[in-house]
Amino acid sequence: xxxxxKMIVVLTVLSSFSGGLLAAIRGGTMEKIEYQQLxxxxxxxxxxxxxxxxxxxxxxxxxxxxGDIERSFFVGIFDGKANTVAFEGVGKGFGGxxxxxxxxxxxDDKIIGMGVTTHSETPGIxxxxxxxxxxxxxxxxxxxxxxxxxxxxxxxxxxISGATVTSRGVCVGVTDATEIYKxxxxxxxxxxxxxx
Amino acid sequence: xxSNKELQIAYGLAIILLVVGVLSYAAFSAKAxxxxxxxxxxxxxxxxxxxxxxxxxxxxxGISCSDCHHNLEEGETDPQPCGxxxxxxxxxxxxxxRTDAFHTQCIGCHKEEAGPEKCELCHVM
Amino acid sequence: MAKTITQEFTKGLWxxxxxxxxxxxxxxxxxxxxxxxNGLGMGVAVVFVLVCSNMLVSLLRNIIPSKVRIAxxxxxxxxxxxxxELLMQAYAYPLFLKLGIFxxxxxxxxxxxxxxEAFAYKNGPVRSIVDGFGIGIGFTISLTALxxxxxxxxxxxxxxxxxxxxxxQPFTFMVxxxxxxxxxxxxxxxxxxxxxx
Amino acid sequence: xxxxxxxxxxxxxxxxxxxxxxxxxxxxxxxxxALAALPAILLGIIFYGMPAVGVISLSISSAIIWExxxxxxxxxxxxxxxxxxxxxxxLFGMLLPATAPWWLVILGTFVAVVIGxxxxxxxxxxxxxxxxxxxxxxxxxxxxxxxxNEALMNYDFDFAMVYPLAALKHFGVSAVDxxxxxxxxxxxxxxxxxSTFGLGLIAGGIYLIIRGIIRWEIALSFxxxxxxxxxxxxxxDSARYAGPVIHxxxxxxxxxxxxxxxxxxxxxxxxxxMLIYGVGAGFxxxxxxxxxxxxxxxxxxxxxxxLTSPLLDKIKxxxxxxxx
Numbered sequence: 001x002x003x004x005x006k007m008i009v010v011l012t013v014l015s016s017f018s019g020g021l022l023a024a025i026r027g028g029t030m031e032k033i034e035y036q037q038l039x040x041x042x043x044x045x046x047x048x049x050x051x052x053x054x055x056x057x058x059x060x061x062x063x064x065x066x067g068d069i070e071r072s073f074f075v076g077i078f079d080g081k082a083n084t085v086a087f088e089g090v091g092k093g094f095g096g097x098x099x100x101x102x103x104x105x106x107x108d109d110k111i112i113g114m115g116v117t118t119h120s121e122t123p124g125i126x127x128x129x130x131x132x133x134x135x136x137x138x139x140x141x142x143x144x145x146x147x148x149x150x151x152x153x154x155x156x157x158x159x160i161s162g163a164t165v166t167s168r169g170v171c172v173g174v175t176d177a178t179e180i181y182k183x184x185x186x187x188x189x190x191x192x193x194x195x196x
Numbered sequence: 197x198x199s200n201k202e203l204q205i206a207y208g209l210a211i212i213l214l215v216v217g218v219l220s221y222a223a224f225s226a227k228a229x230x231x232x233x234x235x236x237x238x239x240x241x242x243x244x245x246x247x248x249x250x251x252x253x254x255x256x257x258g259i260s261c262s263d264c265h266h267n268l269e270e271g272e273t274d275p276q277p278c279g280x281x282x283x284x285x286x287x288x289x290x291x292x293x294r295t296d297a298f299h300t301q302c303i304g305c306h307k308e309e310a311g312p313e314k315c316e317l318c319h320v321m
Numbered sequence: 322m323a324k325t326i327t328q329e330f331t332k333g334l335w336x337x338x339x340x341x342x343x344x345x346x347x348x349x350x351x352x353x354x355x356x357x358x359n360g361l362g363m364g365v366a367v368v369f370v371l372v373c374s375n376m377l378v379s380l381l382r383n384i385i386p387s388k389v390r391i392a393x394x395x396x397x398x399x400x401x402x403x404x405x406e407l408l409m410q411a412y413a414y415p416l417f418l419k420l421g422i423f424x425x426x427x428x429x430x431x432x433x434x435x436x437x438e439a440f441a442y443k444n445g446p447v448r449s450i451v452d453g454f455g456i457g458i459g460f461t462i463s464l465t466a467l468x469x470x471x472x473x474x475x476x477x478x479x480x481x482x483x484x485x486x487x488x489x490q491p492f493t494f495m496v497x498x499x500x501x502x503x504x505x506x507x508x509x510x511x512x513x514x515x516x517x518x
Numbered sequence: 519x520x521x522x523x524x525x526x527x528x529x530x531x532x533x534x535x536x537x538x539x540x541x542x543x544x545x546x547x548x549x550x551x552a553l554a555a556l557p558a559i560l561l562g563i564i565f566y567g568m569p570a571v572g573v574i575s576l577s578i579s580s581a582i583i584w585e586x587x588x589x590x591x592x593x594x595x596x597x598x599x600x601x602x603x604x605x606x607x608x609l610f611g612m613l614l615p616a617t618a619p620w621w622l623v624i625l626g627t628f629v630a631v632v633i634g635x636x637x638x639x640x641x642x643x644x645x646x647x648x649x650x651x652x653x654x655x656x657x658x659x660x661x662x663x664x665x666x667n668e669a670l671m672n673y674d675f676d677f678a679m680v681y682p683l684a685a686l687k688h689f690g691v692s693a694v695d696x697x698x699x700x701x702x703x704x705x706x707x708x709x710x711x712x713s714t715f716g717l718g719l720i721a722g723g724i725y726l727i728i729r730g731i732i733r734w735e736i737a738l739s740f741x742x743x744x745x746x747x748x749x750x751x752x753x754x755d756s757a758r759y760a761g762p763v764i765h766x767x768x769x770x771x772x773x774x775x776x777x778x779x780x781x782x783x784x785x786x787x788x789x790x791x792m793l794i795y796g797v798g799a800g801f802x803x804x805x806x807x808x809x810x811x812x813x814x815x816x817x818x819x820x821x822x823x824x825l826t827s828p829l830l831d832k833i834k835x836x837x838x839x840x841x842x
Contacts, residue, residue: 007389014381014393018400025404029411036414124240161295162241202545202599209604210582217576221620224568234671234679238662245667249674320688492625494659503633503655510637514592 035059038072042088042101045115048136049086049103050076055195057086062191064184071180073188075195076103082195083107085188088117089180091173094165095120098129100173104144104181106189114139114174119166126166135160135167139174145182147175239295242319257309264301326451333455339432340463340505341512346432350464351501353423357480360468362416363423364461366405368454370427371436373401375453378441385442394437395428402427432460463508471495471504544641547731548601552608554722554731555777559612561718562711566616566673570711573618574611581607581627588636602641606630609649609777612712613770615669622663626652646824647781654817666708677706682768683813691760694768702767713773723776732780735792740775741766743800751808759808770816771803778816784824791830799823 038046038058050057053076060075060082076084086103099118104111116130129135138157142148148171149155152164159167181188231252237244250256262268265275282297292300306313324332337343340350349367353359374397378385385393406424409417417424427433436456441449472478475495477485494500563570585603589596597603607627614623633655634648635641657664666681673679678696685693697707705715713719726732744765751759765771770778779785779799786795799819806815 003386003388007386010384010386011389011392011396014396018396021400022403022407025407029407032411033407033414036411040414040418122240161299202543202601203596205545206582206598206601206604210579210586210598212579213575214579214583217572217574217579217620220568220572221576224572232672233674234667236665236668236671243665243668317689320684490660490663492659494655497658499655506637507633 042099042117045101045117046074046086046103048115049101049113050074050084051113053077053084054080055082060195062194064187064191066180066184071184073191075192077195082192084112085192086113087177087180089173089175089177091169091171091176093119093121093129093169094126094163095122098166098169098173100170100177102139102144102174102177102181104177106185106192109144109181111139111142111144111174111178114170116170121163121166126160126163128160128163129166129170132160135170142174144178147178237298239319241315244298244318245320326448329448329451330455333452333457333459334462335459337456338459338463339456340460341509343432343435344509345435346430346460347505348426349423349430350467350505351498353420354464354468354471354501355475355496356472356478357465357468358416359419360464360466361461362409362413363420364457364464366409366420366424367427367430367432367460368457369405370398370401371433371453371457371460372450373404373453374398374433374437375441375449376446378437379444379446379449382442390442391434391438394434394442398433398437399428432456467501467504467508470508471500475500544600544602548605550729550731551605551726551777552601554725555608555612555712555719557718557721558712558715558773559608561705561715562612562616565675565705565714566670566711570616572620573614573616573623573711574608576620576623577611577614577627578604578607580624581610581631584628584631585636588632592636594640597640600641602635603631606635606648609712609773610652612773612777613649613653613710615664615666615709616673616711617669618663622656622660626656629655642783644783645828646821647778647784649781650778650817650820650824654821657817666710670708673708675706677701679708681708681813682764683807686760686764686768687807687813691757694760694764697764697768699763699767702764707768709769710773713770716767716772719772719776723772726776726780732776733785733792735789736780736785736796737775739793739796740779740800741771741796743797744771744775744803745800746797747801747804748808751804765804765807769807769814774799774803774816774820779820779823784827786827786830788831788834791827791833794830794833795823795827798826 035058038061043058046057055075055077057074057076060077061072062075063070063072071087074086075082076086078084084103084105086101089100089102091098091100097118098116098121101115101117102111103113114136116136119127119130121127121129135158139148142156148157150157150159150164150167150171152159153168153171155171157167157171232248235246235248237246251259252261261275265278267276267281278297278301279294281291282294283291284294302311302318303313305311312318333339335342339345340347346367349363353363374394377397378394381393381397402425405427406417409420409424436453440452444452469479473484474492475497476493477483477489477491483489495504559574563574581603582598586596586598589598607630610626610630611623614626630648630652634646634651635644638644662668665684667684670679680693682694682697682702701707703716703720705718707714723732723737727734727737745762748760748762748765752761775796779796786792799816799822802819802822803815806812806818812818
């Protein structure tokens with residue numbers, strides 16, 4: 001009987017010690033981990049879009065509740081003015097959902113850049129949407145309040161050769177982002193004041 | 197149980213054939229003919245096996261050099277390989293990338309004449 | 322036949338080097354050694370877990386009842402593995418992405434459990450730490466060597482830098498799963514060849 | 519009193535020593551195999567010229583040298599005299615395209631001799647056919663160099679220089695209509711140096727069968743397996759699956775049947791197991807060609823059947839006198 005009690009006590013103490021240690025370490029690293037994930041998954045696209053900004057957009061970020069989900073917005077400060085945000089929309093490509101980071105200038109409602117963050121398109125064909133700068137550059141300067149389309153659908157975006165589905169998916173994603181922007185513009189404008 | 201004679205045969209075989217092998221690799225390295233017979237274009241969508249000879253000879257399709265190699269129009273004499281100017285990722289706005297150049301060249305002609313038009317009839321694994 | 326502290330350390334580098342001498346912990350050895358970087362990262366993670374778990378097991382060896390010792394070892398090891406995982410996420414995120422599932426799998430790595438059971442449970446904390454450190458370094462060396470061999474021939478690079486120049490056509494078999502077995506086997510046989518003088 | 523008439527005593531009489539060795543040695547067997555393969559190699563050399571000579575001779579010599587070096591390094595007896603390394607090199611060279619680069623040949627013979635054979639303890643101890651192991655490993659690594667269409671694209675002959683199996687895989691049955699059995703047997707197809715001349719391979723195989731060096735059970739059951747499986751596929755959907763002729767005479771089928779599947783230590787020894795082994799390899803070959811992703815299935819089919827050969831050998835007649 002004593003033996004069983006000893007076993008139980010030792011295991012319980014050990015487990016609670018381990019649980020406590022892990023909780024402490026998890027609490028200590030949580031912020032850092034979130035930052036790292038943003039840097040490595042979304043960082044390249046964000047930095048591309050907000051090229052030339054004087055701050056670190058991954059540090060200067062805020063969240064807005066949009067219905068049930070919380071969306072992250074990354075602030076870019078240009079010439080001392082915080083007037084640009086980058087945020088993510090979702091489009092459906094050839095190989096599944098694609099995450100698209102879109103940067104919008106809130107003063108004139110224009111898209112200043114677009115980048116693909118996550119995708120599972122065919123390497124070398126659809127993946128050009130992420131790797132070939134020519135394609136995303138076409139989105140620069142478009143109005144962020146109108147839906148965008150590829151040329152075959154009556155829009156003004158040149159599709160990537162051999163990857164129409166991907167190109168269309170990117171346009172859908174950008175349109176999705178513009179809708180989010182239209183919906184949340186008041187909150188964005190309000191929140192962004194904090195970074196001035 | 198290996199006799200000396202067997203060993204000698206093996207040594208002899210190894211040395212003679214090594215010399216023959218090295219010599220034939222060194223002296224008879226396979227040179228590409230002046231005019232390619234067949235070409236293999238490599239790309240992501242699957243390699244393309246292009247029978248150059250059948251496209252050019254009279255008994256084949258009898259296409260003249262300058263029909264495809266458009267550098268000849270500018271007065272040059274040697275047809276240049278397509279990849280010479282049309283690079284996979286073209287930086288120059290005026291020069292088509294390799295994919296676009298081949299797609300326009302091949303598909304256009306295949307549609308006018310009677311070539312295969314579906315992707316998988318040229319792009320094989 | 323008591324060993325000196327130095328001997329406890331050096332045995333892990335040759336005489337009992339895992340996975341070549343103690344053919345233990347083969348799962349990460351075969352799976353993550355596609356490149357030197359992965360091998361080294363995995364090795365360092367294992368060193369940390371081995372040293373910490375050996376120390377703790379050795380300190381608690383008189384308290385842990387022998388009937389539930391394996392459960393206790395696993396709790397201790399799992400704790401440190403999660404610590405490593407969290408730290409790696411926070412400070413070496415790209416490496417974490419590459420090693421992925423194999424970091425949590427250190428929990429069931431036989432090398433770690435084996436040292437806890439066979440050494441730390443029977444020896445004092447100083448010796449156990451030295452033993453864990455030695456075995457861990459040996460493990461790291463093996464993984465790095467295997468990773469180097471496979472990366473140099475399988476993708477023509479070393480730490481991501483090109484070794485043979487652009488004309489090299491990589492021996493892709495080496496970075497695939499069967500290549501790992503063949504490489505491991507060849508290195509094992511080479512070590513036996515060198516050992517049997 | 520025991521009834522002596524029950525046992526036919528004559529059958530158990532063994533004559534007195536001395537016995538007489540009939541002179542057959544491992545090296546004789548191996549040089550006979552070389553002789554049998556010669557016609558196929560010669561035609562390959564006539565077609566592909568000096569590069570083919572280079573590949574074959576470099577392959578044979580480097581295989582012998584690897585064996586010599588390995589036995590030296592591991593301080594074992596020198597076994598290159600038995601000719602087994604030379605045969606490995608020769609068969610390996612026969613499977614390569616004539617344009618194989620020198621490093622591919624040397625690396626391939628290393629894989630064949632060291633990893634395929636010597637690691638397991640040398641001649642007679644290898645679980646797989648060393649040549650097939652080497653070809654499989656290299657084929658996975660350098661697909662392009664083993665793509666006969668690409669490798670032989672600079673050769674211009676008066677027949678269609680297309681690798682029949684690749685054409686079949688990529689363009690369907692209609693693409694191989696132009697191949698007839700006669701042309702295929704005469705080597706008028708693209709392929710490995712020594713694997714296209716069907717007639718020469720068959721002649722060599724028959725010679726080896728008559729000399730008792732390879733077992734007819736394996737070779738014939740392999741061909742029968744290919745033939746029957748291809749025929750069944752062809753009968754179910756003749757628009758998608760080619761007939762047995764192309765499967766029998768193109769690719770590595772014939773060299774596989776007579777020279778690769780019959781390798782001594784990796785194939786079974788009893789009658790029924792040999793039949794199962796051969797038919798299984800033939801069946802898998804056509805299965806991989808028709809359904810799998812690889813153009814030719816002979817290599818992987820033989821490897822898989824090598825794996826089963828010790829199991830197959832468990833099927834054997836009961837020992838006399840043992841109770842059921």
